[in-house]
Amino acid sequence: MRIGLLVYGDMETLSGGYLYNRKLVSYLRRHGDDVTIISLPPRNYQRHLEDNFSNGCLQQIVAADLDILIQDAMVHPSVFLMNQRLSRQVKIPVVTLVHLLSTFDRHPWYSAWFYRAIERRYLQSVAGMIVNSQTTLAQTRQLLHKQLPPHCLAVPAGNNFPETSTDVDAIRQRALANGPLQILVVGNVIRRKGLHVLIQALRELPTEDFQVTVAGRLDMEPEYVKQVQKSIRAAQLQERVILKGPVQGQSLADLYQRHHLMVLPSAYESYGIVYVEAQQFGIPVIGTTAGAAGEIINHGDNGYLITPEDPQALAFLLQKLHDDRELLLTMSRNALAAYIRHPRWDQSCEIIRQYLYAGLDGV
Missing domain, CATH: 3.40.50.2000 (Glycogen Phosphorylase B;)
Structure with a gap:
């Protein structure tokens, strides 16, 4: 045809x-x-x-x-x-x-x-x-x-990394290891993706409890990126929130393997391929109730859904997962199981x- x-x-x-x-x-x-x-x-x-x-x-x-x-x-x-x-x-x-x-x-x-x-x-x-x-x-x-x-x-x-196999033991070791909660954001830095909500949430938490990596384009909404960078400086989070720019291929797979949790508090998602990508690596996801994230994330099982623009709810969940690593491990296993069932x-x-x-x- x-x-x-x-x-x-x-x-x-x-x-x-x-x-x-x-x-x-x-x-x-x-x-x-x-x-x-x-x-x-x-x-x-x-x-x-x-x-x-x-x-x-x-x-x-x-x-x-x-x-x-x-x-x-x-x-x-x-x-x-x-x-x-x-x-x-x-x-x-x-x-x-x-x-x-x-x-x-x-x-x-x-x-x-x-x-x-x-x-x-x-x-x-x-x-x-x-x-x-x-x-x-x-x-x-x-x-x-x-x-x-x-x-x-x-x-x-979400099977965008066919050469990568998920090591269940590695997921366990990653979840239970001491240290800050490693948070990954995969998405272009535009207002709809809600990075400002995450930064507001982080301001309510002890800085030693988290480390954030943001993988996504920085050139789509320059004024919004400037606002985000200003907020990071104002909160003195320059060492804790790293804007890496676009990351693809094996480099992105490596980021997934090194992080505990993905957060994307979008104002709206029509689906969210990166949610499924994260699940391949046994990573729970926090998304929002706006859009189709609920078709991927089962609240309280393999991740959480919050209302858009709710940094307080997000801060509570981040601290909860940092403090309860057994819960993080359970949700990580559930995320991997959800990925296996996904088309x-x-x-x-x-x-x-x-x-x-x-x-x-x-x-």
Whole structure:
């Protein structure tokens, strides 16, 4: 099958959504499909809306001679009107791959209706839909007033370190060892990921009880990064909170192996691939109740869920896990057990491939 994938920017972009895209493309190609990547330049929302009136993207799609086109739903402002011309002129099925719905992000009250209207119009313009979580599926159902197109659910996997085997004895030794609680944050340093909440929580704890490593890009929201760095200095935590910048591959695996706990108190997560990654290494995770983290984290069993922007609750849990290493060990074992039960990338990508093939004649 000749499949197109429409995205913004570079496919190697460091984020969970782009990782999902790369895994899907790799799987499809390994199974004999011809996949063409069509990339639109990343710009601001207003400029993306103008893309609907340009023929450049439409010409690229026509030239690719596709059987089906997958659109990463993040491109919705560029194509929500163009899809009507696409269906008339090219007559190929368009399927959206929904990682995150902008409608459910935080927008000022006076503009929220606008984003909702654009995204609803976009979802109504496609013939099919791939969603990454039960939470995202419920949100699309709400946005479309239960009028969903043919769809499939394929959750992201966490088996991103196939060469790494988890040593159960090492997990025990790590959990019970004396010393500070080693806390890992894996996520780009943007406000939505909630690093400021963690820093506020740490200010309530003895500094000798914790050590934090943050692995993620520092260039996406420069002003927010400056605020975080200022907060770290004000709390005199420069030696206790280390911003390493982006970390990938074996270097990231090494970080997972050296830490007790992952904390990502996001304002919202549409899924959270890094939660599953952490579980491969027997690491419990503290996330929030906003979004799909609850589909991965079983509160009190393999991690904890707190409400967003609640540093007091986070501080309590961090101190609890520092003081009770047997509890930390139990949760670490439970995290590993949860990872073992979780689907692998090949399973999720095969769900999508079967959906594309089964639906080609019907959408």
